[in-house]
C-alpha cells in the first residue's frame with residue numbers, strides 16, 4: 001500500500017519558544033496513539049529551527065524536513081541554504097516548488113529541476129508541488145498547467161523507487177484561503193498526475209507514489225479528501241501549526257492506513 005502523509009508546512013511562522021511548545025505538546029498528544037509505519041507525520045519548520053525540531057523529535061515518528069533548498073551548491077549566496085547543509089542535518093524530505101516560492105521568490109521552470117537534482121544528489125526526497133491559479137482554472141487550463149509543471153520539473157529526473165519522490169497538488173486558489181478544492185476536483189487532478197507518472201516512469205512507480213493534496217486542509221475536510229482513491233495525504237499549512245488540529249489530522253491519516 002501507499003504511504004499516507006500528514007505533512008505540515010509551517011512557512012514563516014513560529015518563534016523558538018513556539019516551536020518548543022508545539023513539539024513538547026504534540027509528543028504528548030501522539031504518545032498513546034497506535035501509529036503505523038505507513039503513516040508519515042512530517043513537519044517543515046523554518047530553517048533556523050530545523051536542528052532544534054530534529055532534536056526534540058528524536059525517537060518519535062515525527063519527520064522533520066525543509067521548506068526549500070537553494071539552486072546553488074555552495075559559496076557566496078547570502079541567505080541561501082544548500083542541499084548539502086540539509087543533508088548534514090540528516091533530513092529525509094524537502095519541499096520544492098511551493099506556489100509561494102514560485103510567486104514571490106523566483107522558483108521557475110529553470111531552477112526547479114536544478115533544485116530537484118541537487119536534492120537527489122544528496123539522497124533527500126523532494127515533496128514537489130504543482131498547482132494552478134484561479135485564473136487558469138477559470139480558463140479551463142488546469143490540466144495543461146499541471147502537466148506542464150510536471151514536465152518542467154521531472155522530465156530529466158530519474159526515479160528508481162516510488163519512495164524517493166512525493167508530489168503535492170496544491171491549487172493556488174485554495175492555499176490559505178479557506179476554499180478547498182472539492183474532493184472530486186482534487187481526485188481528478190491526482191488521477192491526471194498518476195497517469196502522467198505511469199507514462200513518464202512506469203505503472204509500478206505510478207501505483208506506489210504518494211500524492212498529497214494541499215490547500216486549506218482542515219480536520220473537518222481531510223476525511224473526505226483521504227477517501228478519494230488517489231489522494232494519499234495532505235500538505236497542510238494553517239492547520240498544521242495547532243497541536244489539537246494537527247493531532248486530529250493525524251487521527252484521520254491513521255484511519256486510511
Ligand code: PGA
Nearest residue numbers: 175176215216236237238
Ligand atoms: P494551507 O496551506 O493549508 O494554509 O492552505 C497549504 C500549503 O501551502 O501547503
